[in-house]
Amino acid sequence: GQQVMQIPQYQHVQEGEDFTTYCNSSTTLSNIQWYKQRPGGHPVFLIQLVKSGEVKKQKRLTFQFGEAKKNSSLHITATQTTDVGTYFCAGRILSYGGSQGNLIFGKGTKLSVKP
Amino acid sequence: ETGVTQTPRHLVMGMTNKKSLKCEQHLGHNAMYWYKQSAKKPLELMFVYSLEERVENNSVPSRFSPECPNSSHLFLHLHTLQPEDSALYLCASSQEVWVSGANVLTFGAGSRLTVL
Numbered sequence: 001g002q003q004v005m006q007i008p009q010y011q012h013v014q015e016g017e018d019f020t021t022y023c024n025s026s027t028t029l030s031n032i033q034w035y036k037q038r039p040g041g042h043p044v045f046l047i048q049l050v051k052s053g054e055v056k057k058q059k060r061l062t063f064q065f066g067e068a069k070k071n072s073s074l075h076i077t078a079t080q081t082t083d084v085g086t087y088f089c090a091g092r093i094l095s096y097g098g099s100q101g102n103l104i105f106g107k108g109t110k111l112s113v114k115p
Numbered sequence: 116e117t118g119v120t121q122t123p124r125h126l127v128m129g130m131t132n133k134k135s136l137k138c139e140q141h142l143g144h145n146a147m148y149w150y151k152q153s154a155k156k157p158l159e160l161m162f163v164y165s166l167e168e169r170v171e172n173n174s175v176p177s178r179f180s181p182e183c184p185n186s187s188h189l190f191l192h193l194h195t196l197q198p199e200d201s202a203l204y205l206c207a208s209s210q211e212v213w214v215s216g217a218n219v220l221t222f223g224a225g226s227r228l229t230v231l
Contacts, residue, residue, distance in 0.1 A: 033219060042117070042205060042222040043158070050216070088158065092218070103218065105158040 004091045006106030014114050019076040021109035023089035030092045032065060032072045033103065038085040046074075046087075079113050086110045118142040121206050121223035128196065129231050136191040136226045138206030146212040147189040148220065149181060153202040164189060165212045196230045203227050 005024045013019050023032065031050045035043040047056055049065035049072060056063045062075045072091075076083055090103040119140045128134050140147060149161040163171035164183040178200075180192040189206055203225045210217040 031216075035220075042225050043220070044117075045219050045221065048216065048219060090158075090220075103160075103220070107157040 004089060004104045004106045006089055006109060008109055009107065010110050010112075012112045012114070013079050015081060016078050019079050019083070019111055021074050021087050021089075021111075023072045023091065023106050025070050025091050025093075025104075027093055028069050029072075030069075032092070033090045034063060034072075034074055035088045035090065036085050037088065037108070041085070043088060076111075079111070081113050081115050084111060084113050117221055117223060119206055119208055119221050119223035121204075121226050123226060124224065125227045125229075127229045127231065128193070130196060130198070132196075133192070133194040135193065136204055136206075136228075138189040138191075138223055140187055140189075140206075140208040140221070140223075142208055142221060144208040144210050144221070145186055146209045146218070147183060147186070148207040148209070149189065149191050150205040150207060150222075151202050152205055152225070158205070161191075163212060170212060193228075196228075198230050201228055201230045 007022050011019055031048055033048045034046040036046055037043045047063050049063055052069050053067045054065040060077045064073045072089055074087055086108040088108045089106045092103055122137045126134060145166050147164045151159045151161055160173050161175045162169060162181045166186055167183045178195050182190040205225045206223040207220040209220050212218060
């Protein structure tokens with residue numbers, strides 16, 4: 001079936017270091033969404049990217065959508081302990097014949113930050 | 116408070132029990148979803164409802180039975196579950212299912228299910 005691959009699965013950083021998680025799809029995506037789930041919490045929507053090559057920023061977070069709309073990345077500059085959690089990407093397949101509403105979630109990248 | 120309320124937050128049940136999970140959204144959304152999240156697997160979509168009509172059923176075992184009486188309420192009825200069904204069950208809603216930009220998910224806090 002359709003898959004969205006996300007790497008790395010885990011990332012441990014020292015506070016102040018940068019962090020990046022990557023999402024890759026074998027098929028073209030119509031859009032991609034990013035969610036954050038704090039430990040013990042539920043996923044919370046961060047952002048959606050729609051256009052080829054799109055770059056969006058939220059304070060220390062930078063989101064990119066690849067030119068071919070098959071990959072995306074989330075980069076956090078100078079991590080803080082509040083960034084701890086699991087970051088999920090969710091891609092909507094462009095020409096998915098079944099449910100067009102089905103977002104395909106990556107497995108997530110679990111970020112831990114040492115103070 | 117996300118606007119999507121799930122009850123109960125924790126549930127322990129035996130394999131022969133029948134129980135239900137409840138979800139209510141106060142966002143005026145038209146679509147509601149059930150997801151399963153376990154330690155080893157990513158978010159697995161179980162069911163999707165659009166305006167009370169089931170539009171997606173991802174090969175979910177029949178021991179899970181959804182019900183959507185109106186666009187604000189969603190239930191997941193559970194019976195004769197297996198220990199491997201122990202997981203966090205997340206309800207979500209979105210404005211629409213198929214409209215790009217309107218299918219952003221708002222999740223509830225989840226119901227942590229343990230099957231003994």
